[in-house]
Each structure stands twice: as structure tokens, then as C-alpha cells.
Amino acid sequence: MEDVARRAGVAKITVSRYVREPKTVASKTALRIKKAIQEVGYIPNFIAGGLSSNRSRIVAAVMPTITNPMLARMLSAIFDELQGSGLYLMLGNCGGTLAEEEEVIRTLVAQRPAGFVLHAVRHSMETKRMLKTLGIPSVETGDLLAEPLDMAVSYSNYDATKTMIHHLCKRGYQKIAFVSMPLQPANQVGERVRGYKAALKEVGRPIVPDYIYETPLSFRGGADAIANLLERRPEIDAAFFAGDILAAGALFECQRQNWAVPGRVAIAGFDNYDIALQCVPALTTVDVRREEIGRRAAEMLIKRLRGESVEETRVNVGFQLIERAST
Amino acid sequence: MEDVARRAGVAKITVSRYVREPKTVASKTALRIKKAIQEVGYIPNFIAGGLSSNRSRIVAAVMPTITNPMLARMLSAIFDELQGSGLYLMLGNCGGTLAEEEEVIRTLVAQRPAGFVLHAVRHSMETKRMLKTLGIPSVETGDLLAEPLDMAVSYSNYDATKTMIHHLCKRGYQKIAFVSMPLQPANQVGERVRGYKAALKEVGRPIVPDYIYETPLSFRGGADAIANLLERRPEIDAAFFAGDILAAGALFECQRQNWAVPGRVAIAGFDNYDIALQCVPALTTVDVRREEIGRRAAEMLIKRLRGESVEETRVNVGFQLIERAST
């Protein structure tokens, strides 16, 4: 940068201003600087800039996994939005426990990110302390918590599940199973189980522990679930899967076993992943607009980083029941 | 850090050493420092450290998209490996052209990443210049290029496709279509088309332009492809899809249309995604170990960053033809 300044016959600070806000320097000067930058092949160093301005351009996203297509979609939306504002995206993997998230955040904060996107639905005291101490804004995306750390954009897993179970009841199904990925302290499964139980209670049905099944989030997991459930409890006539991947896996198993869907068993999913529309029969599911969650989460962070105030810090993007042939 | 040093009765530099390499300070001193760190709630700042040591802990991965499950798997493996060495992962989105990649890299280098993982198969001159000027090591993962920029871990898209087409020929299929995502200057589609054509040539079959079809990488894209191909060219009796997502979408379309697979048309995929094994019939496909590519790419970068020399800079992880019921 020194080099550039000399060539352009200005002070370093003027070059710095040109790099950050080209409009703040006179157009003649700007032109000289531009030329000098090209001659020297200057590549700015935002790290050094961040150190001196105490402001980094990095946003950290902490997710349980990125191989889940739904999270990948959200992450992608976050990324696109950040990119438009010259921000960078750094990844963190938080597993399913508070301790894991704390550990990841402890290492991430050493990079002094400008903001955090957190997908976990709960956080340790130490996590909260670190974010507070450093004054780093955050957006939570996993569920619409009553009291977010800072900001939140999501939907209610509880309501969404309840709505789906009510739909299955209305369609006349009597014995409804609930299948999900393993329950973890920090994931949304707990809220979904709550929704399932609440719906059954509201229509006066008993809660049968055997109808609740945890399995890995994969096609195979869904297939195993439906096979096991129907073997142990043949009276089951509908199953809700907390993820279309699970539901599709179950559907494939039904095809292999020649169990009619929804004749023998109705199948409902969650997420409205592409496959839910494309598989045969198409799956009833819940649409959650992950892209919108990602986009708005990024927007809120960006606003905050610009120093603007964010009026709505707890945004509900809602969900939508999508009825298709599988139920 | 000053604070911590005072409390522990040592100089800042000793604290610094403790943070980076706890073993280099005497155990008694270390204990005092540890205590002081906890008391103060000190959070190290690797940004500042990087500025002074001219070494960052960030690795940038530049991919065309992360919503592709295959890339997500690779990315996840990269991430896990980096995490073990205290490195961070930053994302970049390179689209399909050299210019897009150049632009993304131009902005990413401002964060002075310690290394790059590049999935594109070609790069602009300026991209090469930037990486060279800054001396940033890189690993390419998109294809096994003859002359990588620096290091490369991948497989041959050309060979893999050729192997698959030969398999279809051996199984007796006569009119074989090729379906892929849109060809872009920097993606692997070109290599796969080359493999398709080479295989047909080797067995003395004509190359019919109508049999080559580009479609968006989605279930819907695969469904549209098979529907259009069979309408316009009913003689087609097998189709290779450059992605299991496409192949599965085509399979779903066949189920809707009651076209027997492989009776009416054989379907082959690429990637050995979970769905290929689970759908009915299971899909013949090519297994590419994305996790291994990601893991080894990260390993090579880590070695390089440690100052160790990397003997094998061009690693072929190979591929494997998986024959299943769909062909």
C-alpha cells in the first residue's frame, strides 16, 4: 500500500479510503490511485484493516452438519446475501450438544467474526458470555425461541409438527407413528416431539411410546424405521417423518416390500425437499423456506453491522402444509 | 493478553507462547498463565497473530455450489480434517466460468487465506498470478489435470464416464443417451462428454448429437430429460446421467409413465449417492469417494502449511463402477 501511495503521490490513508469508499476521494486522485494499484498489482489486506478498525468482515455460521440438504440450502442463501455486502462466510460444526457448540465457538471467536449464525436451539452459559463479552451480534435459525440470544429468524417446529399430525388425524389415520433423527439437547427434535404429543392429546388419542422412533437422518434410516415399526406394530397406518430424506427412504422400503402408500401406510415428510415432489407417490410434507431464513438472517446481521437498528429481531417466516398423494 | 501477563507475573510473549505451544513454557509458569487466562476471560486474537506472523489459519474452499450433496460431502470432510489442525474454513462460490472464479478469489485473497481448495477444472491467468504472487498453496479437486496449479486430488472424469459407457455397451444396450448438467467452461462436464464419445468410438458406434442432453442438476431436470429424450428418440434404450440426482429424477419419471427400468430404458447414474442404493430399482452408478478427496486435499494443505514437503502432489483416488438392477 505504501508503494501505491508513493506512485500516486498521496498518503497511505488516501489509498485506504479509496479502497474502502472510492467516492470519498476526488475523482482525479482516484484515477491516479487506481492506476498505481494496477501497476503494483496491489492486493488489499482486510486482516490488517480489521485489526486496526476492530471490525472483521467474516460471519461465522455454526451448524450441526452441512451435508443435510436443508442446511446447505440455508447456508447457500446466507452466503449469497453476505457476498453482496463484501462479507465472508466461515464455517463451524456444532454437533448436537451445548458443549460441542461452546468449543467450536470458543475457537471461532479467536478469528473475531463480525457476526454469528447459530442453528442450535440452545446454548451454554459460556457461549452466551463469549458472544456478549465480545459484543458479537448473532442470529439463531433453528427455532423461534421465546428469548433469543440476540436475533432470530425461523419458524415454530412445534406448530409445524402439530399441524401435520392434525392433518393426518383429519384424513382418518388412527395409529400415527413419529420418526426423527436422534434427539439431541440442542436440536429441534425435542420441539417436534412436543408438537406430536400435543396434537394427539388435543384429539384425545393416547401416546404410545412404541410409535416414537429415532433413526439416522438418511434414506437407509427411514427405510429401517418403517420396516421396524410395521413389524413390531402392524396396526400403524400412518407415519410422520421429521425430514423428507427419512420419508423418501421409508417410501422406497414400501416399494420394495410392496406395501401400498398410502393404502397400507400413509407417509408424511418435513422440509419440502425436491424429492418429496418427485417421488412416486409424491409426499405430503411441510414447506419451510430455508432460503428465506438464510437470506433474512444475513440481512439482519448486515444491517446490524452497518450500525442500523434492526426493528424486528424475532422473525417468523412460517411454514406451509403441502398435501400430496402419500397421505 | 497484557492483563493475563501481569496476573501471571510474566511477559506477554510468554503468554503468547503458552497459547500457541503450551509445551514450550515451564509447567509451573504454564499453570499460572492458565489460571490468569481463566480469571480474565481472555480470548486470543488469531487475526492479530496472523498479521504479525504473516500466516493465517484460514483455508478458502471455492466451489460452484454447496447445495450439491456431493460437494457438501467433500466440504464436510475438508472441514473435519482442518478442524483437527486448528484451521478454519471459509467459503467461496465460483460459478462455472473462469471470470467468476477469478472475481471470487480476488476478494478472498484479501483475507490472506493460508491455502485454497479449488473445485473448478480451469483457471484464469489472473487467478494463477494472484495465487503465485501471494505464494498461497492450493489443491484442485475437480479433475485430475495434467498440470495442476500446485497440488491436485481427484479422479478422472473422462475415464469414469468411459468405463460406464463401456459397461452399458457390454450389457447389450444399443442407443445410449448422455445427460448432464449444463456444460460450463470450468466444470467437469466437458471431460465426461469426452469420455462418452471416446467409449462409443472405441466400440464403433456413431455419436448422435440428439442423444446428448443438458438439463439443470435436479430431480426435475432428470425427469424432463428422460421424457424429452424418449419422446424425440424412442429408440433410446439406455441413458447415462452425470449425477445420481438426475438419474433418480429420471427413474421417478419412468415410474410415473410406467416405463419399465431397465426393460424399456436402462438408467445409470454417477456419484453413488445414498439414493442410488435405496431407490427401486437400485441404480447402477460410479462411486467416487468424495470424502477421501476432501480429506486428502486438506491433509496435503496442512502438510504444506507445516512446512513439510508433500511428495505426491497429484493424487488419483480412482473410482469404482457399481452395477445394480437399473441396467
Add this chain to the structure above:
DNA sequence: CTGTTAGCGCGTTCAC
């Protein structure tokens, strides 16, 4: 609109 001065929080280099 542009320049000067001071310092961000560390690590490097040498010394002890």
C-alpha cells in the same frame, strides 16, 4: 478533500 500521528494485538528476532 487530504495528511499526520498513533496504535490495533500480536509474533519475530534477538538477547539474556
Add this chain to the structure above:
DNA sequence: GTGAACGCGCTAACAG
């Protein structure tokens, strides 16, 4: 095994 001085590349704050 530990410490002091200096500087990494840039920007805040103020002045002109």
C-alpha cells in the same frame, strides 16, 4: 526458559 523492542498493514481520530 524467558524477556524487550520493533514492526506486521492498515485505519481512527483529528487536523488542516
